[in-house]
Amino acid sequence: MVSDPNIFGAGASKAWSIPPGENFLKALATELAHAVNLSGNPDALADATIYVPNRRSARELSAALYLAANETPILSPDIRAMGDLESDEAPPVAEISETDLPPAVTSATRLGNLAALVQAYYRNSSGMDVPPSSALAAANELARLLDQAHLSAEADWSGLPDLVKEADLAQHWENSAKFLEIITTAWPAFLKEQGAADPLERRLLAAEATANAWQSAMPQAPVIIAGSTGATPSGRALMKAALQLPKGLVVFPGLDRDVSEEQRLAILSEIGHPQNALMSTLQDLKLDPGDVAEWPRSQANPHRYARRRMIMEALAPADATADWRDTLDQLAASAETDVATFARQALDGLSLIEAPDEPAEASAISLIMRETLEVEGRTAALVTPDAGLARRVSALLKRWNINVPPSAGIPVGRTAAGSFVGLCAKWAVDPGDPVLMMSVLSHELAAPVEGLADLELYFLRGPRRWRSLAELVESIRLRDTIEPYPQFKSDHQIAAIDLVQNLISHFDHARADLSQLQDVTGAEAIERIAALSEAVSETPMPWAGEDGAATSRLLEFVRDVSGSLGPMKPSALADLVNAQAAQMTVSFGEAEHPQLSIWGPLEARLQTADRVILAGLNEDVWPKRPAADAFLPRHFRARLGLGDPEERMGLAAHDFAQLACAPDVTLVYSARRNDAPAVASRWVWRLKTLAEGALGKDAAAHLAPTVFDPVDLVEALKNDGVDSLPDFNAEPTPSARPEGWPKRLSATRVDLLQRDPYALWCEQVLGLSTVDALNDDLGPAPRGTAIHRALELFEEDGRPKTSEQLMALLRQELLRVGEPADAWAAREAVWQRTVDWFLVWRSQRDTSGGRLKQEVRGRIDYEVGGHAFTLSATADRIERTAVGDLVIVDFKTGNPPRDKEVATGLSQQMPLQALIAQKGGYEGVPAARVDQLHYVAFKAKPDAFSLGGKHSLPTEPVEMAVIAEEGLLRLIEAYREPSAQFLSAPRVKFVKYDNGYNLLARRAEWAGDTEDGEAGDV
Known part of the structure; x- marks a missing residue:
């Protein structure tokens, strides 16, 4: 029993506890101010020393003391950060300066x-050399x-x-x-x-030195350890010493003072219990829970008491609890009420939200925080260990011009300076990489580069045909020998070569081309990466601002780490830069919002708000499972005196309990995370179980949001306007086009008009053309072009018609268009079998009627519906037999269409070529009867066959041509009708691959077909 209401009075307790849910720092500051009459005596606490868990708590306590002194100037006490167990807070520095301690290693x-x-x-x-990445x-x-x-x-x-x-x-x-x-x-x-000394070892030495100093010369001013659970040896050392001082106090956060002896022993045996660390600390301090007094003027009412009891029970490990019904009976009895009333009191002000996924979770939270601002002066705080969720909510709040930066900061690698230097580190390892090159040069910190867009479009896209920047220059010079994109001009080559030459000079000046080095020291590599970053950035970037300073510290860290390892591969050092950039965080020093906050669990310790939102409550997010121990079996740890990793679970549960006992709390979790089903936190499950056990079917109503359901609002906002368009369909149905269009189509484009009219409309009416991705695999079109080119060169006069010659030509042309050398080597045996088959096929061809023609262009003109129309085609190979008939040969690298597909009318390329040949439309090929339409599949399993005679397809190409001509004229006339619509792949099963416009057509939204096939045309 405390005999004096003053916390420093005679007979007052040395150990106190501020209950969960209280504004810890406000309650601490208010009582301290009252005890020393701070408002009338501004220097009353000037000599006091107060330890709190972290620097944020220290700042907030200083502000709370100012408010507690009626906002009058005071001489602030010495407020020090002890350092959280999980944080990188430095040990107390003031007392270290007074002791002879070894310096801590960085x-x-x-x-x-x-x-x-x-x-x-x-x-x-x-005798094994371990790579630096594995050693680190x-x-x-x-x-x-x-x-x-x-x-x-x-x-x-x-x-x-x-x-x-x-x-x-x-x-x-x-x-x-x-x-x-x-x-x-x-x-x-x-x-x-x-x-x-090791950093944590030095922290303990500092605490012990401080304790010894206090014993030698006891401070007469207050010394207070506040908000610590005593989870660290250094913290307990200071607590023991403080309890011996005349005005020494220990103020625990949320100690359960009402536990029985039996319960206390049970808690000590359950390291995952939220009270385990506190009970263990009391045992070490030789205190019983009853020896700890409740902080003066702590708010006590049935609702708060019920919430604390229920939350504490929900967070206890499952095997440490009794039957749910017995538990509820005991909880209700402790509150001197019935089970239902107890549960309603406990859940008053607490709501639970299940979001369908992470985006919806972030949107719901942002709406709750936005709604908070509707009441003047009301505060809200989001607390979550999920840094990604915190950043997402912060970004969503900016929709309403509300800036709430996460207090934990953001990874350096996500800042402008950090991402830029990280990209430069990778680029230095491979200067010719087009993705890295464009990522760096188009970065917001990069200096403007004239002609960069043209370099990317015309010379960097598609398969990579170069290794270094010097080879890229040569690739640019030869780009016009490979089919370029539309609007390609020779001026583009000149400008692109100049641009790349400038890049080469940047690399030479900074000595930053690390690709030429087998190994490099950290100091040397960091110097070169920094020089490259400066060379291609806007001055004084990238070192300006908070993120620039943090990036500079990042490079210093990597330099120091790698200095102990000796030379390493440049790629390993670049990986180290980016890995460390993902771990280091930086705060931009932005002003905090006066009403809204976003905290991590560490930053939230001892904090509170009018409305507390606890989010990310999924298993292995909050709480997070302890990491597996790579070196010790778990049962070894106890015998070696090492703490159990589950202790972190108990500390996380204690943090959660402190926050969940606030008057207005919203718990949020997702049904899906990372696009996979997710499980709600064990704390949520146990809380729901308790609520349902007490209230049955009414539990859901008591846990539902009271003002508005943010998830329903998120869904309503997402679908805003859709309900007012009941006939809305995302499928595009364009019909506008120039009068008389199409005026000209190749035979292959006629097939495209039938299979995917929307693709042809985009290509010819909108003038859109597809482009390859950077570092793309060699596509079917350039590969087919290369193979065709090799077959064409093979037939030139004077070349030996041998297997070796054709293999050499295939290799030459495929490597020229971007086939990787290792890919050719891997398939060389397959190509050899195909070439051997082709030479046999070739030897059996009848070309006695005259010299064969290759790559022959042809056309015929029509008048359709009052407008001219031209059909064109390019025949791969035209043979003339001894009787003067023609044989049209078409090479395919995929599967050629068979009779059935041609008979449907959807593959008319070959019949239309026969039509042009019979009308004398091919250059240098007089009109003649077409005897065969012959396909050659030049692929791993080669094949050759002629069309006709099956599946209702006529045997004679002459008849196929007649049918194809009739169909062509009907098709053109139909699509010239004003009402004709150009649909996206209306016959999807006949579309072999995405023609490049499926994303524009939003097919995944309305059709659900997202898988692409493979192209088959040469």
Whole structure:
């Protein structure tokens, strides 16, 4: 029983607890101000020292003290950040300056030297050279294990070798024990040699030194440890010392003071329990829960009490709880009410939202936060460990010109400067890579480059035909020998060559072409990457601003880490730059919104708001499962005195409980994450189970949002306007085109008009043309063109008609259009079989009627519906037999159409070629009877056949030509009708592949067919 209401009064408790759901910092500041009469005595706390978990808490407490002093100027106490268990907060610095402690090694030095020790271990044990990336990955795991050991007061590695022998484990674990000598023996020896300490080890030494200093000269001013669970040895050391001081206080966050002795022992045995860390701390401090007083003037009412009891029960591990009915009876009895009333009181102000997916979750949260601003002065805070969700909500709020930056910052790699330098690091490894080149030169920080768009369109798209920038120059010179895109001009070549030559000079000046180096030191590579970044960026980019400064620190970190590893492959160093950029975060120092906040769980400690939104509540997001231990079996950890990874689950549960007990709380989770079904957090499941056990079918209504359902509103906004258009169909049905169109079509385009009219309309009416992707695979069209070109060259006079000659021509033409050399090598045997088959086929051809023609252009003109129309075609090969008849040969690299497909009228290329030949439309080929329409499939399984005689298709090409002509004229006349619509692939089963306009037609939206086939035409 506290005899004096003043927290510093005679007989007052030294240990206090502020209940969950309270505004911790406000309550702390208010009572401190009252205890020392701060408003009338502005320097009353000037000599006080207050420890809080992190720097954000320190800033907020300073502001809260100012408000508690009636907004009068005060001399602020010394508010220090202890450092969260999961954070990278530095240890208290003021007391370190007064002690003779070794300096802490930097994180870069530690990581780099651990990686070097990993490499040395493998080199000495097996003679194997471990790549730097693998060594760094192992070093990260070792660093994590070192931290866990320093956070475990009883950790003792000395028994590890004997433990492995006793356990009679597999050889794998024996090897792991030897490997761990890196941190049990080699690392301590390194620290001793350097006269340094591990960061967390130094934190504990600092805390112990501070405690000893307090004992030697006890401070008479208040010393307060506030908001810490005592989860770290350094924190407990300060707590023990503070309890011995005249005005020393420990203020716990959300301690359950009402647990029985039996419950306390049970909690101590359940490391995942939200109260486990607190109970363990009390045990170490030799305190019972009853020894801890409730903070003066804490708000107490049935609703708050019920919420705290239910949340605490929902977060307890499942195997630590009794039957649900017994649990509810006990909870209701503790509140002196019935089960239903208890549940209604507990759920008052708490709502639960299930969003269908992550985008809907973010949209719903943004709407809740936007609605908060409808009440003047009302505050809201989103708390989530999902950084992606936090960024998405922040972006959505900008729709209403509301800027709420996530307090945790954003990864450096997502900033303008970080992404630019990361891309430059990759580009330096492969300067000729078109994707990296365009990513860098079109970046927002890059200096404007005249002619860049033309370089990309005409010379970088499609398969890569070069390795270096110098080879790219040669590729540009030869681009007109490969079928270029429309509007291609020779001026484009001149401008593009000048542009690439400038890039070469940039690389030469910065010495940044790392592709020429087998190995490079970190310092040398970082210098060259920085020089390249400066050379292609706008001055003073990319080092300006907060993100530029953070990027500079990033490069310094990588330089220091790699300095311990020695030379490494340039690609490994570029990967290291980008991997570290994804881990380091930066805050832009933007002003916080006065009413809205976005916090991570660490930033949210001791914080609150009028409305709290807890989101990302899916399993393995919140809470997140502990990472698997790569080196130790789990049961070894306890025997070595190491903490259990499940302790983090308990701390996460405690953080959640503190926030979930606020008066107005919304819990949000997604039914799907990463486009896959997701499971709600175990905390959500247990809370729902308790609610349903108490209220039955009414539980859902009590957990539903009270003001508006944001998910329903998101869906309504998404479908806004659709309901007013009941006949709306996303399928395009254009009909507009110039009078008399089409005026000219090739035989292949006639087939396209039948199979995919929309594609032809886009191509010829809208004037749109498809372009290849950067670094694209060699497409069927250029591959077919190359094969056809090889077959054409093979027939030239003077060339030997041998297998070796045709193979050489195929290789030459395929490599010229972009076939990778390794792809040719992999399929060379297949090509050889095809060539051998072709030579046999060729030897059997009857060309006695005259010299064969190749690549013969032809046309015939018509008058259709009062407008001229021209049919054109290019015959791959025309043979004349001894009797003067013609044989038209068409080469395909895929599957040629058979009689059935031609008989349907959808494959009229060959019959229309016969029509042109019979009318004398081919250049240099007099009109004659067409005897055969012959297909040759030049592919892995070659084939050759002539059309006719099956599936109602006439045997004679003459009759096929007559039918094709009648169909052609009907088709052109029909599509010249004003009412004709150009549909997207109306006969989809006859469309072999996407003609390039499916995305424009939004086929995936209204047709659902997204799979592409393969092209078959040469």
